[in-house]
Amino acid sequence: MSVALQNLVNQPYKHGFVTDIESEVAPKGLSEETIRLISSKKNEPEWLLEFRLNAYKKWLTMSEPDWQNVHYPKIDFQAISYYAAPKPKKKLASMDEVDPELLRTFEKLGVPMHERAALAGVAVDVIFDSVSVATTYKEKLAEVGIIFCSISEAVQEHPELVKKYLGSVVPVGDNFFAALNSAVFTDGSFCFIPKGVKCPMDLSTYFRINTEGSGQFERTLVIAEEEATVCYLEGCTAPQFDTNQLHAAVVELVALDNADIKYSTVQNWYAGDENGVGGIYNFVTKRGLAKGVNSRISWTQVETGSAITWKYPSCILRGDNSVGEFYSVAVTNHLQQADTGTKMIHLGKNTRSTIVSKGISAGRSNSSYRGLVRISPTADGARNYSQCDSMLIGDQSGAHTFPYIQVRNNSAKVEHEASTSKIGEDQLFYFAQRGIDAEEAVSMIINGFCKDVFQQLPMEFAVEATKLLSFKLEGSVG
Amino acid sequence: MINNNSKTILDVRGLCANIDSTKILKGIDITVKSGEIHAIMGLNGSGKSTFAKVLAGHSAYEVTAGSVQLNEQDLLTLSPEERALAGIFLAFQYPIEIPGVANSQFLRLAYNTVQTQRGKEELDPLEFDDFVREKMKLLDMNPDFLDRSVNEGFSGGEKKRNEILQMALLEPQLSILDETDSGLDIDALKIVANGVNQITNKDNATIIVTHYQRLLDYIVPDYVHVMQAGRIVKTGGKELAHELETRGYDWISSDNTANAGATV
Numbered sequence: 001m002s003v004a005l006q007n008l009v010n011q012p013y014k015h016g017f018v019t020d021i022e023s024e025v026a027p028k029g030l031s032e033e034t035i036r037l038i039s040s041k042k043n044e045p046e047w048l049l050e051f052r053l054n055a056y057k058k059w060l061t062m063s064e065p066d067w068q069n070v071h072y073p074k075i076d077f078q079a080i081s082y083y084a085a086p087k088p089k090k091k092l093a094s095m096d097e098v099d100p101e102l103l104r105t106f107e108k109l110g111v112p113m114h115e116r117a118a119l120a121g122v123a124v125d126v127i128f129d130s131v132s133v134a135t136t137y138k139e140k141l142a143e144v145g146i147i148f149c150s151i152s153e154a155v156q157e158h159p160e161l162v163k164k165y166l167g168s169v170v171p172v173g174d175n176f177f178a179a180l181n182s183a184v185f186t187d188g189s190f191c192f193i194p195k196g197v198k199c200p201m202d203l204s205t206y207f208r209i210n211t212e213g214s215g216q217f218e219r220t221l222v223i224a225e226e227e228a229t230v231c232y233l234e235g236c237t238a239p240q241f242d243t244n245q246l247h248a249a250v251v252e253l254v255a256l257d258n259a260d261i262k263y264s265t266v267q268n269w270y271a272g273d274e275n276g277v278g279g280i281y282n283f284v285t286k287r288g289l290a291k292g293v294n295s296r297i298s299w300t301q302v303e304t305g306s307a308i309t310w311k312y313p314s315c316i317l318r319g320d321n322s323v324g325e326f327y328s329v330a331v332t333n334h335l336q337q338a339d340t341g342t343k344m345i346h347l348g349k350n351t352r353s354t355i356v357s358k359g360i361s362a363g364r365s366n367s368s369y370r371g372l373v374r375i376s377p378t379a380d381g382a383r384n385y386s387q388c389d390s391m392l393i394g395d396q397s398g399a400h401t402f403p404y405i406q407v408r409n410n411s412a413k414v415e416h417e418a419s420t421s422k423i424g425e426d427q428l429f430y431f432a433q434r435g436i437d438a439e440e441a442v443s444m445i446i447n448g449f450c451k452d453v454f455q456q457l458p459m460e461f462a463v464e465a466t467k468l469l470s471f472k473l474e475g476s477v478g
Numbered sequence: 479m480i481n482n483n484s485k486t487i488l489d490v491r492g493l494c495a496n497i498d499s500t501k502i503l504k505g506i507d508i509t510v511k512s513g514e515i516h517a518i519m520g521l522n523g524s525g526k527s528t529f530a531k532v533l534a535g536h537s538a539y540e541v542t543a544g545s546v547q548l549n550e551q552d553l554l555t556l557s558p559e560e561r562a563l564a565g566i567f568l569a570f571q572y573p574i575e576i577p578g579v580a581n582s583q584f585l586r587l588a589y590n591t592v593q594t595q596r597g598k599e600e601l602d603p604l605e606f607d608d609f610v611r612e613k614m615k616l617l618d619m620n621p622d623f624l625d626r627s628v629n630e631g632f633s634g635g636e637k638k639r640n641e642i643l644q645m646a647l648l649e650p651q652l653s654i655l656d657e658t659d660s661g662l663d664i665d666a667l668k669i670v671a672n673g674v675n676q677i678t679n680k681d682n683a684t685i686i687v688t689h690y691q692r693l694l695d696y697i698v699p700d701y702v703h704v705m706q707a708g709r710i711v712k713t714g715g716k717e718l719a720h721e722l723e724t725r726g727y728d729w730i731s732s733d734n735t736a737n738a739g740a741t742v
Contacts, residue, residue: 430570434571435648448578
């Protein structure tokens, strides 16, 4: 790897979250020793070390995928440091020290005051309020038997659950990046909803924001037992920065009989500048197993950040009558690239899936939808409806659709609709002629375009997402 | 109606405009006073729709010469939205569709933008709903239109009605109807014309750009102008429209060139 790229991979974010370099950092590179080091530092049981080593062995035999419609310089995996003890963020004394550009962003997005401080890394008392809020929630959840904690904590406190489900949806050797994650993941979230429990509130990673950062190889596991329901929110609309360029997360969801899991993501990692310098490579494996009868797994994502987004939140519909849903908005601007979509694997009888994908490309960016609908011979009466719409802004952006449909059962019904539209001079002129300026016009057109997806989000999230989109596309027209 | 004491709303002098360096408008002169209805007629390609878009400020056209004043204000230095707020309204020949955006939401945004400009109170969604429903009666529109996406899946006639509804809401000084009659059956034509007639008054003015005379049976113009090759070559009263209907456009060009003393 060139020195330039090496610098890029380890480049601190320019808005200045200086991490304390005194923390314990493992030597660069990936080896069995590194993995043993991670596992022992985290005081893990033997079976988890075996899990990691097994993943590592698989990873060594695999090669980095190259079929996706994105381009980036080759990553040198031996140049990455895979373990660092929790890195304390440098605390700023007051909001006055925060980069004005960042404050402007918060202002635009309408991020609440106390969150701004927390996100900007300011050491003020209000942050501790949010910690106590988190504690209150945790107690309330524990009353009904819900476990919501970091995955490291779960490994210590509930090893039998982690052992049973970890890797059960995304096997260690599933794909190159999932194997890497399985070998080196450092932290993430764990959520368990016991039989018959309807989670009384939306679970948000925000509640855990002040625990240690889960870093670049995040691992999330959500389990809903029989009749359980949960709504899980990941990420936030405020920009998130990280000194690590490569992110390879794995998320696994398991829904037993009649269980219902709704997983919503707003992703706004640093996207690089307008010349495509810097930005996060977000290579994520997300998959839900609708294991039980009548179970439902629903993914909603609003992807606006990262230099490269490469993810396919999928559903394996194994239980009879199970339902899979995927609602996605992916926005790219400047030189961002996104290759995202879903896989709906129909195995059970009368399984149903819905795919609604909205891609918006501005600047010189490229956005691709890639989706697989597979109806297996056992899936009698399966149905799928897919709708993939692309919107282009300006004349230098690209939109692509790659639908794969495999039907092996004659009783299946599969529908696919696609459209491409463009915000051009004529659209903006129409608004202007009614006295409405370009910024407001684009905002209205985009939000109309994304309506089917936004209405799947929790209310507050939807309002924030609406603002976020306008913000991301600011200045891309006119 | 013509009233010699009424004030001048629009004054165009020697207007020339290009698209992609092709000359389309080659020197237009026209004066429109309050209370007047002007019809601009002409064959396809004569420049009449271009004239409408140039007045509204479409960025695809470049004005190369001439002046345009709206209420004694230089219009050409204003952006399209400033022109709209100054009182210019263009009813589009091909209104755009905006999927996912409720018509009521769009209409209210446009209405409130103009209200704010005029220093008046904005209407909240409930107040606006009452207000817009009243206006919709003018055009015999079903209230369902408020909940549908802007122009999406509207028939040609529905789109045109939605344009005139906006004209009714925004109460412009000068309305320009660009081929509003195209794609309308006779019933829709009557409804649209009736709507326009109720909106026009002694304080505003209207320019109707059209190919055919039939709309002018229902909206009676004070002046009829004939455009040809980027110029107004003939101006007359409403009877000129009837003459065009029976004789076509050919006689004008020979007439005109004869008048101009050119040898053919």
